[in-house]
Amino acid sequence: MIKNTIRIIYLLMFLSLGYSQEKIPNLRLKMLNGKYAKVNDFLKDGPMIIDFWATWCEPCKKQMKYLNIFNNHFKETGFKVLAVNTDTPKSMSKVKSYVRTKKFEFDVAVDPNSQVKKKMKVLQMPTTILVDKTGEIVFRHQGYLPGDEHDILQAIYGLMDKNNISYEKLDLNKNNKKQIKSGAEVDF
Amino acid sequence: MLKLIFNKQIIVSFILILSNSDLFSQITAGGNSILKFGESKNEFHYSEVLLNMNLSNDYLETWFQFEYSKPPEIGMSINGLRKFRIDYSDGPFELSVGDIYKIWGRGLILNQFDDQDVNLDNGYRGLSFSIIKDNYTIDLISGISNIHRISQDYWQNIDQESRKPNHLSKHSMFGSDLEFFQGPFSLGLSFLQSRENHPINNPITMMADSINVIHRINGLRAGYEGGRLASYLELSGKNTLLSQSESQIYKENFNPYNGFSLFGNINYYFQSQLLDGWSLTMEYKNYNTTKLNTSDKDNFVKNYDMNLIFTQPPTVLREHSSVFLARLIPQVNFSDEVGYQFSLVGPIMGIGYFTLNYQAASRTNLWGKTYPDTVNAILSTKWESDSAVTVLPFSEKSGLPYNELYLEMEGYIKNIRYQFGFGITNKIPEYHSSYNSGKNGVWDNGEAFDDLNGNNIYDIGENFTDLYSIVNEKIDNKTVTAITIPSLLNYNLGNGWSIDLKYEFQKIKSGTKYYNSLSSDEVFYDSNGNGVWDIAELFEDSNGDGIWNQAEETWYDLWQSGLIPDEQLYYYDTDGDGLFSEGEYFTDADGNGMWNPSENLIDEDGDEIWDDSEYLEDLNNDGVWTKSGVYEDRYQSNFYSNDSKSGLSIPEDFQNNHLISLGIGKSPYWSLSLTVESSSTYEYGPLKNSVVNPLESFLGNIIDLNNKWIALEFMVNINSNTRLDLMYGTQRGGIICSNGICRYVEPFDDGFKLALSTVF
Numbered sequence: 001m002i003k004n005t006i007r008i009i010y011l012l013m014f015l016s017l018g019y020s021q022e023k024i025p026n027l028r029l030k031m032l033n034g035k036y037a038k039v040n041d042f043l044k045d046g047p048m049i050i051d052f053w054a055t056w057c058e059p060c061k062k063q064m065k066y067l068n069i070f071n072n073h074f075k076e077t078g079f080k081v082l083a084v085n086t087d088t089p090k091s092m093s094k095v096k097s098y099v100r101t102k103k104f105e106f107d108v109a110v111d112p113n114s115q116v117k118k119k120m121k122v123l124q125m126p127t128t129i130l131v132d133k134t135g136e137i138v139f140r141h142q143g144y145l146p147g148d149e150h151d152i153l154q155a156i157y158g159l160m161d162k163n164n165i166s167y168e169k170l171d172l173n174k175n176n177k178k179q180i181k182s183g184a185e186v187d188f
Numbered sequence: 189m190l191k192l193i194f195n196k197q198i199i200v201s202f203i204l205i206l207s208n209s210d211l212f213s214q215i216t217a218g219g220n221s222i223l224k225f226g227e228s229k230n231e232f233h234y235s236e237v238l239l240n241m242n243l244s245n246d247y248l249e250t251w252f253q254f255e256y257s258k259p260p261e262i263g264m265s266i267n268g269l270r271k272f273r274i275d276y277s278d279g280p281f282e283l284s285v286g287d288i289y290k291i292w293g294r295g296l297i298l299n300q301f302d303d304q305d306v307n308l309d310n311g312y313r314g315l316s317f318s319i320i321k322d323n324y325t326i327d328l329i330s331g332i333s334n335i336h337r338i339s340q341d342y343w344q345n346i347d348q349e350s351r352k353p354n355h356l357s358k359h360s361m362f363g364s365d366l367e368f369f370q371g372p373f374s375l376g377l378s379f380l381q382s383r384e385n386h387p388i389n390n391p392i393t394m395m396a397d398s399i400n401v402i403h404r405i406n407g408l409r410a411g412y413e414g415g416r417l418a419s420y421l422e423l424s425g426k427n428t429l430l431s432q433s434e435s436q437i438y439k440e441n442f443n444p445y446n447g448f449s450l451f452g453n454i455n456y457y458f459q460s461q462l463l464d465g466w467s468l469t470m471e472y473k474n475y476n477t478t479k480l481n482t483s484d485k486d487n488f489v490k491n492y493d494m495n496l497i498f499t500q501p502p503t504v505l506r507e508h509s510s511v512f513l514a515r516l517i518p519q520v521n522f523s524d525e526v527g528y529q530f531s532l533v534g535p536i537m538g539i540g541y542f543t544l545n546y547q548a549a550s551r552t553n554l555w556g557k558t559y560p561d562t563v564n565a566i567l568s569t570k571w572e573s574d575s576a577v578t579v580l581p582f583s584e585k586s587g588l589p590y591n592e593l594y595l596e597m598e599g600y601i602k603n604i605r606y607q608f609g610f611g612i613t614n615k616i617p618e619y620h621s622s623y624n625s626g627k628n629g630v631w632d633n634g635e636a637f638d639d640l641n642g643n644n645i646y647d648i649g650e651n652f653t654d655l656y657s658i659v660n661e662k663i664d665n666k667t668v669t670a671i672t673i674p675s676l677l678n679y680n681l682g683n684g685w686s687i688d689l690k691y692e693f694q695k696i697k698s699g700t701k702y703y704n705s706l707s708s709d710e711v712f713y714d715s716n717g718n719g720v721w722d723i724a725e726l727f728e729d730s731n732g733d734g735i736w737n738q739a740e741e742t743w744y745d746l747w748q749s750g751l752i753p754d755e756q757l758y759y760y761d762t763d764g765d766g767l768f769s770e771g772e773y774f775t776d777a778d779g780n781g782m783w784n785p786s787e788n789l790i791d792e793d794g795d796e797i798w799d800d801s802e803y804l805e806d807l808n809n810d811g812v813w814t815k816s817g818v819y820e821d822r823y824q825s826n827f828y829s830n831d832s833k834s835g836l837s838i839p840e841d842f843q844n845n846h847l848i849s850l851g852i853g854k855s856p857y858w859s860l861s862l863t864v865e866s867s868s869t870y871e872y873g874p875l876k877n878s879v880v881n882p883l884e885s886f887l888g889n890i891i892d893l894n895n896k897w898i899a900l901e902f903m904v905n906i907n908s909n910t911r912l913d914l915m916y917g918t919q920r921g922g923i924i925c926s927n928g929i930c931r932y933v934e935p936f937d938d939g940f941k942l943a944l945s946t947v948f
Contacts, residue, residue: 022218027249087507119251123222
C-alpha cells in the first residue's frame with residue numbers, strides 16, 4: 001500500500017518535473033453576483049492579481065485596501081485584481097455588504113467550499129498570486145505583514161517592465177492622503 | 189463497479205496514458221505540502237503530512253491528496269492516498285470523477301467541504317456532470333459519502349480524547365440541481381436522495397447495530413441582485429423513511445419527522461448623502477427538519493432523521509476573530525433552530541468604520557415534561573412540545589435561547605490600524621427536567637376501595653388503591669452571560685517593520701440554576717408513633733455529643749493523603765514536631781471544637797453514611813425527610829478558586845479572562861508573537877490545569893503565573909513559496925467552533941507545534 005503510494009508520488013513528481021510551467025489553471029469561477037466566469041476572461045486585457053481572502057481573516061482585510069489601490073491605479077494598463085472569497089455559503093451575505101461598504105472596485109469571486117483554493121495550491125490566507133497576460137504565475141505571496149504591499153507593488157512594476165507596459169509609478173503614502181480627501185478610506 | 193473505477197493502479201495507468209496523449213501537450217503541474225508536528229507533556233501528540241498534487245491543461249485537471257499521519261491532530265490515521273479527483277471540462281460541459289465537493293444555493297440541501305479543524309469531511313466519491321451556460325446551469329451528482337463523526341451517544345469505540353471518530357454513516361446519494369439566470373434574477377430547483385446505512389445502539393441488546401434510512405430533500409431558491417437591494421430566499425422540504433425491513437423496535441423507538449428549512453437574507457445599500465457607504469444586512473433562518481427535546485438535541489445516533497450532514501445551511505451568526513467571542517458561539521443545530529441576525533455597517537465621519545451586529549436564536553419548539561396524573565411519574569414522563577411553527581426565536585429557557593449584541597469600530601489613525609469591539613452574550617445551552625412521584629398512604633377522594641360494610645363510604649381498615657399523588661419536580665438549566673471587549677492595534681514602523689498589540693477582556697458568568705419542589709410532604713413509616721421521622725442506624729456515641737461523628741482528620745492525615753503539599757507543612761505543624769499536637773489544624777466535622785475519633789456505626793444500608801432509620805419514600809433523593817414546598821431554588825457557579833490555606837474550593841460567580849498578544853514583524857520575512865492568556869478562576873469540567881513550562885518559569889520572575897497559558901509563536905517565510913510556523917508553550921483547551929460546528933479541544937501543555945507549508 002505504502003509502496004504503491006510512494007510510486008504514485010514519484011510518478012507525479014516526475015511528471016511535474018517534465019512538464020512544469022507555473023501557469024494558472026483556467027478555472028471556472030462563481031462571481032459574487034451568482035454568475036460564472038473563467039480565469040482567462042480576466043486576462044484578456046492584461047495581467048492580474050488573484051487574492052484569496054475571507055471576512056474572518058484580519059491580515060486579509062488589511063491587505064485588501066492596497067489591492068484596491070493597485071486595481072484603480074493600474075486599470076488603464078489592463079491590470080485587474082480578482083479577490084476570491086473563501087467564506088462558506090453560511091456567511092455569504094456578509095461578503096457582499098463588506099465589499100460594498102468598503103467601496104472596493106475590483107472583481108470578487110466566491111469559493112465557498114475551497115475547491116478553487118485547492119486547485120490554485122493556496123495554503124495560507126491571504127495568498128496573493130500575480131499572473132501575466134499569458135497566464136504564467138510570476139509572483140506568489142503567502143500571508144500578510146504590514147509592508148508586504150511594497151513587495152507586491154515591486155512585483156507589479158517588474159511584470160510591467162518585462163512586458164513593456166507603460167505605467168505611472170504609484171506612491172502609496174500619497175495615495176493614502178488622496179483617499180482621505182475623498183472620504184473613501186480613513187488613513188491620515 | 190465504483191471499486192474498479194477507483195482502483196489506484198487504474199488511476200496510475202490513466203495518468204500515464206493521458207500524459208502521453210495530445211491532451212497533455214500543454215500540461216501544468218504543481219502541488220503543495222503541509223507538515224504538522226506537535227508534542228506536549230499532557231500526551232497530546234500528532235504527526236501528519238498532507239501532500240496535494242495537481243496536474244492540469246486546458247481540458248483536464250487532476251488532484252491527488254496523500255496523507256501520512258500517526259496520529260493526525262484530529263481524525264483517523266491515514267497512510268496513503270486520501271483523496272483524488274479528475275475534472276474534464278470542454279466549453280459548457282464539466283465531468284468530474286473522484287472525491288467531489290458541491291454546494292447548491294446556500295447549502296440547505298447540499299454543502300460539502302473538508303474542514304480539518306472540526307474533522308468534518310462530508311464530500312462524496314463518485315461522478316458529477318454539469319452544464320454551465322450564461323443563463324442556466326444543470327448539475328447531476330451520484331456517489332457514496334462515508335462520513336466519520338465523533339459521538340458520545342454511540343457507545344462503540346469511544347475515544348476519551350475526542351480526537352478519533354467512532355461513528356461512520358454511509359450515504360449512497362444522487363441528485364440534480366438546476367439554476368436559471370435572467371437579468372438581476374435567479375431561480376434554482378434541487379432534488380437529492382440519500383440511502384443511508386446508519387450505525388445505532390440496539391435499544392434491547394445495547395450492542396452496535398445499523399439501520400437503513402432513506403432521506404429525500406427538495407428545494408427551491410430565488411435571488412435578486414439590484415443596485416441598492418439584494419435579496420435571497422431558499423426553501424427545502426425533507427422526508428425521512430425507515431426501511432420497511434427494519435426491526436419494529438426502531439420504528440417504535442423513534443418516529444422520523446418530515447419538515448422544512450427556510451433561509452432568507454436582504455442586503456440594503458444606502459446611497460443618500462448622509463448614509464453614503466452604509467449597508468444593512470438582515471438574515472433569517474428557520475430550520476425545522478426534526479423535533480428534538482432538550483436532552484436529545486445533539487443525539488444524531490438515535491435521532492437518525494437529523495443525520496443529513498451534507499446539508500449545511502447558513503449559521504446566521506457572526507464569525508468572530510476575537511478568541512473569547514469565538515468561544516461563546518453556540519453549536520448550530522441545522523435540523524432544529526430558528527433565528528435572525530441584522531448587521532449595520534458604515535463609515536463614521538472619517539474616523540473609521542462602525543459595525544452593529546445583533547443575532548438571536550433558539551430551538552424551534554418549547555419543551556416540557558408531562559405525565560398522566562395518579563400514575564408513577566418516573567416511569568411515565570415524556571417530553572412534549574408545541575408542534576406549531578414559530579417565526580421568531582424563543583426567550584424561554586426550554587427553547588435554549590441565545591443572543592449577542594456586538595459593536596465594533598475599526599480604522600486607521602496615521603500608521604496605526606485600530607479595532608475596538610464590545611460584545612454582550614447571553615445563552616442557555618442546556619435545560620433538563622425530571623419528575624418523581626409517590627403515594628401518600630391514605631385514602632383520598634376518588635380512590636377505589638373495598639366497601640366491606642356496603643355503606644358507600646371509605647372506612648378505616650378497608651383496602652383501597654393508593655394512587656400516586658405526591659410530585660417532586662426538578663428542573664435545571666445552564667446559563668452563560670458575558671461581556672467581551674476585544675481590541676487590536678497595529679503600528680507600521682516603516683521599512684517593513686511593524687508591531688501588533690492584541691488585548692481581549694472578558695467577564696463571564698456561567699453556572700447552573702436549580703429548581704426543586706415537592707407538592708406534599710414525603711411519607712415515612714412512623715415506627716415509634718412519635719409523629720416525627722427518627723434516625724435509625726445504631727452508633728456508639730463515644731464523645732456523648734448525641735451525633736454520630738465520622739473520623740475527623742488531622743493535618744497529618746491530610747498530608748499523608750497528599751492534600752497538603754510539603755511546602756505548606758510549616759503552616760500546619762506549628763510546633764514542628766512532625767506530629768499532630770493539641771491546637772493544630774483538624775477537620776472539625778461536627779463543629780464541636782474537639783477532634784473526634786471515628787465512632788462505630790451499624791451501617792444498615794451500607795452507604796457509609798449514618799442514615800435516618802424509619803422507612804422513607806425519599807422522592808427527591810436527598811436522604812432526609814422533606815416537607816412540601818420549593819426547597820431548592822439556587823444557582824451554582826461553574827467557577828471556583830482555591831483557598832491556599834485550606835486547599836478548599838471557593839465558588840466564584842464571575843470569571844475574568846485576559847488575553848494579551850504582543851507581536852513584531854519584519855515584512856516579508858518573519859514575525860514573532862508572545863501570547864499570554866489568564867483566568868481569574870478555575871472551571872469545573874474537562875479543562876485541566878496547566879503544566880508550567882520553562883518559558884512560564886522564566887516569565888514567572890516578572891508576572892504571577894497562576895492560571896495562565898503562555899505561548900511563543902514564530903513565523904518565517906523561507907521563500908515566497910515556503911513558510912515555517914513554530915509554537916512553543918501552553919495553549920488553553922476548550923470548545924472551538926467552525927461554521928456552526930463545534931468540538932472540544934484538549935489543552936496543549938508545555939509542548940511545541942511545527943507546521944511547514946510548501947508550494948511547488
